[in-house]
Amino acid sequence: MRPLNMVASKLGAGDSADFGAGADYDLEKEHTGAVAGATSDDYLRENERWPTAEEESTMVRVADKVPPRAFLIIAAEFCERFTYYGVAGLFQNYIQNGYKVPGSNPGALGRGKQTATGLGNFFQFWCYITPILGAILADQYWGKYKTILVFAGLYLIGDLVLTLTSIPASIRNGGAFPGLIISMIIIGLGTGGIKSNVSPMVADQYQRTRPFIRRLKNGKEVLVDRGTTIQSIFNWFYWAINVGSLSSIATTQIEHNVDWWPAFLMPTLMFVVCIGVFWMGRNKYIRVPPTGSIILQAASCLASGVKQSRASKKSGRVLTGADGKKCSWLEYAKPSNMLDVPLAVSWNDTFVDELRSALKACKVFLFFPVFWLCYGQMSNNLVAQAGEMNTGSVPNDIMQNINPIFLILMIPVFDKLIYPGLRRCGVVVGPVTRIFIGFLLMAVAMAYAAIIQHVVYSTGPYYKNPGNNHNDVSAALQIPAYVFVAAGEIFASITGLEYAYTKAPETMKSIVMSIFLFTNCGGAILAFCFNSISTDPKLVLNFSIVAGLMGGFAFIFYACFFKYDRYDR
Incomplete structure (x- = not known):
């Protein structure tokens, strides 16, 4: 086999110079952040700012420099x-x-x-x-x-x-x-x-x-x-x-x-x-x-979703989302939605969302x-x-x-x-x-x-x-x-x-x-x-x-x- 689209998007003449594949990164700044309280992926460099909600929804998106x-x-x-x-x-x-x-x-x-x-x-x-x-x-x-x-x-x-x-x-x-x-x-x-x-x-x-x-x-x-x-x-x-x-x-x-x-x-x-x-x-x-036994954890989570959804239906409890529609069976695997949370549960609600x-x-x-x-x-x-x-x-x-x-x-x-x-x-x-x-x-x-x-x-x-x-x-x-x-x-x-x-x-x-x-x-x-x-x-x-x-x-x-x-x- 041989694999995406390096979208340069709406750039004018000379714009691509700032997005070249070989451009250098400030690795120390990338890891420490350039603003107070920043994390490794939440920081700004010189000539950068966060977009407004309108800008984020209307501006054409472009690729950053490849590290x-x-x-x-x-x-x-x-x-x-x-x-x-x-x-x-x-x-x-x-x-x-x-x-x-x-x-x-x-x-x-x-x-x-x-x-x-x-x-x-x-x-x-x-x-x-x-x-x-x-x-x-x-x-x-x-x-x-x-x-x-x-x-x-x-x-x-x-x-x-x-x-x-x-x-x-x-x-x-x-x-x-x-x-x-x-x-x-x-x-x-x-x-x-x-x-x-x-x-x-x-x-x-x-x-x-x-x-x-x-x-x-x-x-x-x-x-x-x-x-x-x-x-x-x-x-x-x-x-x-x-x-x-x-x-x-x-x-x-x-x-x-x-x-x-x-x-x-x-x-x-x-x-x-x-x-x-x-x-x-x-x-x-x-x-x-490495994060541990993901496959075994996922298998247990799926089995729990099936088991908990059946138990909930028998008890007459039906979960619905914000739109009023019935939730999928996997939603019942979330500890917050379980009728009885088993001691063996090793995942949280976020894991269920990721698995979905x-x-x-x-x-x-x-x-x-x-x-x-x-x-x-x-x-x-x-x-x-x-x-x-x-x-x-x-x-x-x-x-x-x-x-x-x-x-x-x-x-x-x-x-x-x-x-x-x-x-x-x-x-x-x-x-x-x-x-x-x-x-x-x-x-x-x-x-x-x-x-x-x-x-x-x-x-x-x-x-x-x-x-x-x-x-x-x-x-x-x-x-x-x-x-x-x-x-x-x-x-x-x-x-x-x-x-x-x-x-x-x-x-x-x-x-x-x-x-x-x-x-x-x-x-x-x-x-x-x-x-x-x-x-x-x-x-x-x-x-x-x-x-x-x-x-x-x-x-x-x-x-x-x-x-x-x-x-x-």
């Missing part, structure tokens, strides 16, 4: 994604094709298209179920920083296993396949522990919570907003992910022109750099300490598995499709890099032109609407892929059974599919990351983020259902069904959640 310490984490994420995509981008060819077969695409294991697709789906599944473990360890025991370091060590071991077992002697003597399975398991475990914590940790580096007015050097005043700043941070974060993912351009060329072990060695060495960069910031990061917020975010995520099902086609079936087309002198698996290249180019356009332009016109596209648009774009991408596959099957000389050969169709026809996938990511995937962080209470950010990442695991599970039609001559059917599912789920999603945008403008 330099956040960029250390972003740089580390760039290195990690460089490693991940540099390795994972090779798996389809590595597994599918034979080693040094004349006239064939590069390969090593010769296990065929279905096995390659199945193992690719397993790797995706494993990488996105392990974040649950990473989140539990971070939120309950170690904290995000230590958890990331521990899992980074595992990740590096997995990279070394993959590199050492891909040498020619290992491939020829049958050691490459078990080495691949072992490395997939270890790398997936390391990836999960990192992914559930690194994105919440980068957002944690911005500590100011109250909106404030800042006077720029040109005398203009702007309203600086935390939510827009978090979008900015995630936008840089997602941009770095996509720059890092371009590593597969280099690794696929090395695979094609040299051999497999140096192709895997380069991302392994980059991961050593990743650990070093992350370690550099150890004394600068804002570290949110987390559950609300998680409901939105229920539709993402189909999105990731579509996204996963890019690393397996679209790679296989390119292998059946004319790619000239470049390997077929290099085509997937069109996706991050488009993202790298378009994220700044959305950030600096499209979103600010809409805000100046008074149009605020809420997160649910953005996700809906992303879902529709992904459906279009899959429908287009089905059309291209039909063209491939309708063209000679091999038609519907090209095997390891290619028909006379240019792989350039694939470009729009990757562009639509990338556009879908800008609207859906980036917004999903933003939503997971902003809607999660402070004590549950890693857990909620891991649940969002888990939806990718759901996509891999769905992909297993399509494994029987992920081969020739059934790929048209595969792409068509996936496109139809995504389109249908997009409209169901919007019908269920469009009202949420009223509260997220």
Whole structure:
């Protein structure tokens, strides 16, 4: 995968100088405050003031400066994604094709298209179920920083296993396949522990919570907003992910022109750099300490809500809100609303409100598995499709890099032109609407892929059974599919990351983020259902069904959640 909109908003010429990504922070002032009695997130600097109620409701909101310490984490994420995509981008060819077969695409294991697709789906599944473990360890025991370091060590071991077992002697003597399975398991475990914590940790580096007015050097005043700043941070974060993912351009060329072990060695060495960069910031990061057994506490709270609501109904007591409507069952879990408060209750009313917020975010995520099902086609079936087309002198698996290249180019356009332009016109596209648009774009991408596959099957000389050969169709026809996938990511995937962080209470950010990442695991599970039609001559059917599912789920999603945008403008 590659993730938000760094909204610059309504700024005049020269205004952006005060909002540059590299601008320095006065760290001491940030922690001590610049006004009497200020807390770490409640202070003013020179040329700043609190807004009036009217200003807060009418002024266009802009992003604050991104703290330099956040960029250390972003740089580390760039290195990690460089490693991940540099390795994972090779798996389809590595597994599918034979080693040094004349006239064939590069390969090593010769296990065929279905096995390659199945193992690719397993790797995706494993990488996105392990974040649950990473989140539990971070939120309950170690904290995000230590958890990331521990899992980074595992990740590096997995990279070394993959590199050492891909040498020619290992491939020829049958050691490459078990080495691949072992490395997939270890790398997936390391990836999960990192992914559930690194994105919440980068957002944690911005500590100011109250909106404030800042006077720029040109005398203009702007309203600086935390939510827009978090979008900015995630936008840089997602941009770095996509720059890092371009590593597969280099690794696929090395695979094609040299051999497999140096192709895997380069991302392994980059991961050593990743650990070093992350370690550099150890004394600068804002570290949110672990808060205890959140999952067990949440489970007890939910069970108590069910039990207390039933008891209240039996006694004829019904809770109503300020609007006179009946309260949800979870409201009965608040100690202040319980008929009899058990001694075992370890939460307060605020915890129940936070849990409700987390559950609300998680409901939105229920539709993402189909999105990731579509996204996963890019690393397996679209790679296989390119292998059946004319790619000239470049390997077929290099085509997937069109996706991050488009993202790298378009994220700044959305950030600096499209979103600010809409805000100046008074149009605020809420997160649910953005996700809906992303879902529709992904459906279009899959429908287009089905059309291209039909063209491939309708063209000679091999038609519907090209095997390891290619028909006379240019792989350039694939470009729009990757562009639509990338556009879908800008609207859906980036917004999903933003939503997971902003809607999660402070004590549950890693857990909620891991649940969002888990939806990718759901996509891999769905992909297993399509494994029987992920081969020739059934790929048209595969792409068509996936496109139809995504389109249908997009409209169901919007019908269920469009009202949420009223509260997220």
